[in-house]
Amino acid sequence: MRRRKALQPEKKSKSLIRGVLWGITKAVSLVVSIGSIFSYVIVLSSRKKQKIQEVKDYVKYQLLNLSSFFKTAESNLNIFKSEFLRIYNSDYQITEEEFWEYYFLDDDGAIRMKPKYFNGVLNSNGVYSEAITSFIGSNQKIDDWDFQRRLMISYKLLQKFGPAWQNNFANVHVSYPENAISVYWPQQPWGLKSQADLPMNELETIKATTQKENPERKPVWSAMYYDETARDWVITYQLPVDFEGKHLINPSHDIYLKEFLNNLISNKISNTYNFVLNQDGYLIAYPGEPTHEQKLMGHISLEKANIPSVTRAYYLIKDAVGFDFTGVKVIENTDDHCYLIVGKIQGPDWWLVTVLPKGLVQNAAKRSAALIGLGGVFALLSTLSLVFYVMHNQVSKPLKLLRNAADAIGKGDYSSATAKAMRLPLGLNNEIGVLAKRFKEMSTRIRNNKQNLEKIVDERTAELEKANLTLRQISSLDGLTQVYNRRSFEIDIEKIFSAAQSTEGVFSILMADIDFFKLYNDSYGHAEGDSALREIAKLIKDSIRGSDRVYRYGGEEFAVVFPNTNLKTAHSVARRILNNIKAERIKHKKSTYNYVTISGGLVEYSRSFQNPQQMIKAADKKLYQAKHSGRNNLVI
DSSP states (O other), X not given: OHHHHHHSOOOOOOOHHHHHHXXXXXXXXXXXXXXXXXXXXXXXXXXXXXXXXHXXXXXXXXXXXXXXHHHHHHHHHHHHHHHHHHHHTTTOOOOHHHXXXXXXXXXXXXXXXXXXXXXXXXXXXXXXXXXXXXXXXXXXXXXXXXXXXXXXXXXXXXXXXXXXXXXXOSEEEEXXXXXXXXEEOTTOXXXXXXXXXXXXXXXXXXXXXXXXXXXXXXXXXXXXXXXXXXXXXXXXXXXXXXXXXXXXXXXXXXXXXXXXXXHHHHSOOTTOEEEEEOTTSEEEEOSXXXXXXXXXXSSEEHHHHTOHHHHHHHHHHHHHHOSSOXXXXXXXXXXXXXXXXXXXXXXXXXXXXXXXXXXXXXXXXXXXXXXXHHXXXXXXXXXXXXXXXXXXXXXXXXXXXXXXXXXXHHTTOHHHHHSTTSOOOTTOSSHHHHHHHHHHHHHHHHHHHHHXXXXXXXXXXXXXXXXXXXXXXXXXXOTTTOSBOHHHHHHHHXXXXXXXXXXXXXXXXXXXXXXXXXXXXXXXXXXXXXXXHHHHHHHHHHHSOTTOXXXXXXXXXXXXXXXXXXXXHHHHHHHHHHHHHHHHOOBOTTSTTSBOOEEEEEEEOOTXXXXXXXXXXXXXXXXXXXXXXXXXXXXX
């Protein structure tokens, strides 16, 4: 019996390590689960506040950006108003003969400003004037001296402010309580093309500025409309100007909004979307193409738009904050499971609405909770590994050796961790031995990867520096002609001028302008005009010396800087430029010469110039002299 009992196989004993590990696994799993649930609740609340604040900051930025643009329009017209009233209350005089030097009576009975003030003319006071037209309807008398005086004051101010404001606004108008308007608009000779019997002061836009329709004398924002010619959204801002109870003028801006509205719709925080409403319940902008009615009216009613979520949003905003509110408001929309972040665009008082889905906040909280859960799992595995090594026979010494190697790695000494001098328990035929081998392999890989990474970082740094250099070069070039742009010109001329002042050096500048270029664009189209600009820029660049620089100053005007060059040498190069362009024989049927030519003004630096602007102005004056002496000419 004893023998049979002895022969029976012994029961396999349970592993202590496995038992401990299983107990730790259950305990840590419970803790991780509870922690994940608790963290989800906490993170949900925190993430909600964080995300809403992020969207509020975004809306504030967009409001500031848009409102500043509208505020600029208001500021411009207030400047125009102040300057007009200053001149109006001065001793400025205008005779009837002087008035008719600027205006003429057409065959249909309308009075218009002469075409030369749109095409470009050098006035008797030496100021170059262009892009201005004026129109007085055939039903409007012009024998009132005060009316003539207001027209001439407006012309002077359009001549002064129009070019300065054209970068931000397409045009500047001045309308009158009489049936008349004056316009600065480089792209459109409006006053020369309008119908002779057009009753402008009876149209709704200008009529809204009259004392009868607007007794409070408030600025007027028109309804937005779609300009099919420009393929752009437009809104007009008008400022009534009175003096001693008399309505004098209405300066105004047309503001093109396509780019701004597109930015509002496209430049959004990920997984949100924007739309714009006005306070009367009309949709101004929404993701997607505008409808035909929206193009005609500038907006579309919520009923016709048929977007239920937008309709619900409008009434929620109206009930929650009303029309007269400031700052950015947050409104919960339970029906559509989202938050509405709302701000008012100053000026036309539109509502900018950003829709933040609640799912974004909840998903973020879930991800955070999942990360905590993964962290708990990692902690569990680490704990189990630690218990396993502690309970294993003869573990202290191998762990100490491993710890020494780990310390070396912690200090960044990867070579020591892989060297023979640091003894590792590689000979153990168990898990620790395997771990020691893997540890060494890992250290070797880390060392190699570190070396490779340093090499890659060095390479990427060199590539980045090269890319930054390329970017700086691109930012200094004109996108169309690939010669230096006006910003580069302003930077370079300041440096060269300052150097000349301090060292008594010399340099010259050439201001050049393509002759009859507007007529070229009218005849051949803007695409051919752009092609001609590129070709002219290349011809100038090929004609100058290696030390010279050519810049596109603006439109069809170019500037050339001749460093360390006196007037005689610069004149030789400038003459070569004119001859090479004429010799290229670019066909121009509206030109006096039948080919594209340029005119230029050349100036040499002298101590009489106090700053670069005076020198540029002097060159420009000579350019205008060249223009008026027949073009295809160089004046020095």
